[in-house]
Amino acid sequence: MAHVETYRLRDGGKRYRARWDGPDGRARSRSFLLKKDADRFVLEQQRRASLGALYQAPPETLGEFVAGWLDRYALRVRTSTLARVRQVLPHLEVFALVALDEIRPAAVEDHVAALARHAPRQAELALRVLKQLLANAKERGHVVDESVFRVKAPRRDQPEMRFLDWDEVEELAANTIAPYGNLVLLAALTGLRQGELFALRDRNVDLDAMTVQVEHGAYRGELVPVKTRASRRRVDLSSTAVRVLRRQLLARKPNDLGLIFTSPRGELLNDDNFRHRVFRPAVRRTGLTGLRFHDLRHTYAALMVRAGAHPKYLQAQMGHSSIKVTLDRYGHLLPDENRIVLEALDTIVMHTADGLPGE
Numbered sequence: 391m392a393h394v395e396t397y398r399l400r401d402g403g404k405r406y407r408a409r410w411d412g413p414d415g416r417a418r419s420r421s422f423l424l425k426k427d428a429d430r431f432v433l434e435q436q437r438r439a440s441l442g443a444l445y446q447a448p449p450e451t452l453g454e455f456v457a458g459w460l461d462r463y464a465l466r467v468r469t470s471t472l473a474r475v476r477q478v479l480p481h482l483e484v485f486a487l488v489a490l491d492e493i494r495p496a497a498v499e500d501h502v503a504a505l506a507r508h509a510p511r512q513a514e515l516a517l518r519v520l521k522q523l524l525a526n527a528k529e530r531g532h533v534v535d536e537s538v539f540r541v542k543a544p545r546r547d548q549p550e551m552r553f554l555d556w557d558e559v560e561e562l563a564a565n566t567i568a569p570y571g572n573l574v575l576l577a578a579l580t581g582l583r584q585g586e587l588f589a590l591r592d593r594n595v596d597l598d599a600m601t602v603q604v605e606h607g608a609y610r611g612e613l614v615p616v617k618t619r620a621s622r623r624r625v626d627l628s629s630t631a632v633r634v635l636r637r638q639l640l641a642r643k644p645n646d647l648g649l650i651f652t653s654p655r656g657e658l659l660n661d662d663n664f665r666h667r668v669f670r671p672a673v674r675r676t677g678l679t680g681l682r683f684h685d686l687r688h689t690y691a692a693l694m695v696r697a698g699a700h701p702k703y704l705q706a707q708m709g710h711s712s713i714k715v716t717l718d719r720y721g722h723l724l725p726d727e728n729r730i731v732l733e734a735l736d737t738i739v740m741h742t743a744d745g746l747p748g749e
């Protein structure tokens with residue numbers, strides 16, 4: 391019968407030991423720092439025991455489990471998502487020979503922390519993938535240490551947003567080899583992501599209606615559907631953006647896909663090639679050290695706020711999943727209208743009452 395017992399360390403510290411009988415009838419135990427974790431673990435063992443063979447999965451190491459998990463995972467995610475997960479998996483090699491039920495939160499936390507010192511984003515992704523793996527293992531009947539699910543990635547500083555003024559955008563475009571200056575201008579005039587601009591085609595553009603329809607992005611030389619429902623959107627164009635698009639349609643390379651922006655060979659643009667051969671040299675020539683292409687999207691948001699765009703309209707234009715995302719990222723750019731509201735309140739009060747109570 392599963393139960394929890396208390397014991398003390400030599401230094402007087404208290405620990406909690408969960409004891410239970412495994413599917414093979416052998417007595418097993420596991421120690422916990424917190425009693426609530428030990429109690430939760432015991433309840434899970436009791437639940438599994440009551441369900442019997444349904445939860446009796448043969449023991450596997452993480453490395454053995456990953457192979458089958460990847461095959462199943464590939465059936466429900468996009469190619470780009472699967473590729474990113476494959477890039478992350480080498481960071482979990484340290485656990486490849488460890489049995490699923492022997493992966494401990496302390497080891498996970500230490501590994502993630504060490505990785506975060508030189509690759510914080512990869513550490514965050516590695517922890518996320520490991521949790522996905524263990525969650526699926528649990529669903530398939532493996533015993534896992536659920537404390538791993540409560541391990542948190544080290545805090546990662548978000549890259550600081552950069553906003554250009556329009557003169558800087560034009561200078562950057564002028565310093566970008568033709569015809570990719572048009573790409574720079576359109577990024578700052580539409581807020582489209584780099585991959586969305588690379589994937590833009592004739593069928594997505596309606597110059598008469600002054601709109602573009604965002605349906606695809608570009609990933610490793612392929613057109614892929616955009617990730618979310620919000621990302622699939624119609625973006626309204628300004629007259630300036632329409633002029634840039636018309637100019638680009640005349641300058642582009644003919645291509646079978648009808649792409650608006652292409653490589654010099656008329657193919658889908660490659661992210662690495664564009665960054666190293668086109669964008670970074672233009673940034674250096676302009677003297678905008680550290681500027682990322684994504685900062686042109688931030689620039690669009692700043693320009694729209696200056697133009698008086700309502701946050702809800704900005705959300706729709708940029709393809710954010712919620713107004714909260716828009717406000718969290720760009721709310722500090724919105725004008726402070728609180729004083730105007732308070733003055734309006736004064737006007738209402740003064741108009742409806744001669745004075746305040748007690749005067």
